[in-house]
Amino acid sequence: MNRIVSVIIVLTLTVAAGAASCRKSSAATVKVDGSSTVYPITEAVAEEYGKTKPDVQVTVGISGTGGGFKKFCAGETDISDASRPIKPSEVDACTSGGVDYVELPVAYDGIVIVVNPGNDWAQSITVEELKTMWAPESQGVVTQWSDVRPGWPERPLTLFGPGVDSGTYDYFTEAIVKKEHSSRGDFTSSEDDNTLVQGVAGDVNALGFFGFAYYAENKDKLKLLPVDDGKAENGDGPVAAALESIRDGTYQPLSRPLFIYVAVRSLDRPEVAEFARYFLHEGIPLVSEVGYVPLPEAAYPLALARLEGRKTGSMFTGGSQVGVTIDQLLAREAE
Amino acid sequence: MSLRTSPIHDLAMRRAELAPERAFQAVGILAIVLPLLLLLWLFGGALVDAWPRLGWDFLTGFPSRKAEIAGILPALAGSAWLMALTALIAIPLGLGAALYLEEYARPSRLTALIELNIGTLAGVPSILYGLLGLEIFVRVVGMGRSVLAGACTLALLLLPMVIITSREALRTVPQSLREASFALGADRWQTLRRIVLPMCLPGVLTGVILSLARAIGETAPLITIGALTYVAFLPDSVHSAFTALPIQIFNWTSRPQAAFHVNAAAGIVVLIALMLLLNGAAIWLRARLQRRVYW
Known part of the structure; x- marks a missing residue:
């Protein structure tokens, strides 16, 4: 008994002493945190980079885009993964934290609109119709498919979408409702996109949106709706x-x-x-391997130039920009 | 004599009286069997899903974008470090607090207030402990996002439970033993050390291990204090960055590729096995330590 007590005391003191000494690990580290959407890409790059540089410790967390920026702007991480551009409030946080940053686009992700395979009435959808479905004022008004397009059946409309804290939700609302973070509230939301897949796959009257990779892995359970933005220059x-x-x-x-x-x-x-250079060089084939879409060829050299030139600040001062491609933005800036 | 009923009638009467008890018994058995069946079904399902991935490679592998070669070693090591450190911190603090409240403190407004608070704290959602740990351990004390900060946060989460179970264990030591010890001239410290502590230790340890088994499944507070997801090395000191089993499982379930869901199932089986191991250890310790005490 005496021994047990003394062992416990000694061990406690050891831990306390270890905590107090607070010695920093000597190994070279790269700390990454942020969006769970970007995580698979960063994981793949870290894995490959780790094979070439085993003595560098790369760590990746998934605090979400917003949570990642909180840590990043407090100077706690080296790199922040983001599924949307930095917001003005986060720019302010970084400024007051004394953190300057280089913004590097690394890949594209598509947000798909899907319905149940048993849905035989909808073959495509327009942006206006999506807005009719998802706008805040539609709550309690647009409740049937027939409310969206005349000719569609009088069946109840059940909606599925990602959680309102996700970058995907932010981008979708900006692109469709034209107001970031604003939509009707009576839809089934989940932080886990697999739950949304299950939801749409199990309900003939369902419509949902989520990242392209989740559709690509579940093509047999879902029906993809082509989207018409009504602009001829983006394909008629x-x-x-x-x-x-x-x-x-x-x-x-x-x-x-x-x-x-x-x-x-x-x-x-x-x-x-x-590591950042490796991301833009060797990372390109990894992007498609984990289910995302690489940027156009021309974009990566421009992004690399941004990195080497340490060009700080964001290309997106007004939140998510819809309808502009990354190579256009980068080229516009390079001029 | 006319009051006397026939034996057959007597038996029928007894049967009628027993009926409610029988019904209650059936309900009771159902209440045990149904959750057990459900648990077995869930665990069996996970095991069937996990089967192709369960093996040495999985236990000793590092995370990867390729589900077939991704392993769980850093998460397993992270969880082991967390549990060991959490126990080291929570046991002395929890037992100390319990000893004070049971053996030293006189009933007063203050002790009543402390007891009320401990009871309330036991019911606080774990994510709040995560936020507290983030501010105090990670930022103010400056531990960073280390395995030590994680253990301190989990220890804080477990403290109310450890204190409550330790107090229960202390109360099971008969007052007469303490009095006998005093009567023989022992002072309070000697009585505590030689009589009370050895006798309550099995109960205390059981309580601690059972709360650890709960803590090993905690995800929210760890994510909040900044536990990582991709870590390709093992913790080598209390200051190391770390990941833990539930975080790795959570990450795998949310991936689009079905192959990762198999990994998640395998991770769940490992986590449940670890919990059963901890619970088994609690039972074994209790049995072993109890045998040593005679009175």
């Missing part, structure tokens, strides 16, 4: 989400860029600069 008529249409910008307005934000202060550490 409805365009179906696919690798090509997301990449060349014809699947509008629901393809969005994914980013990493790199702290300028961290770029002084060779391992961080090297």
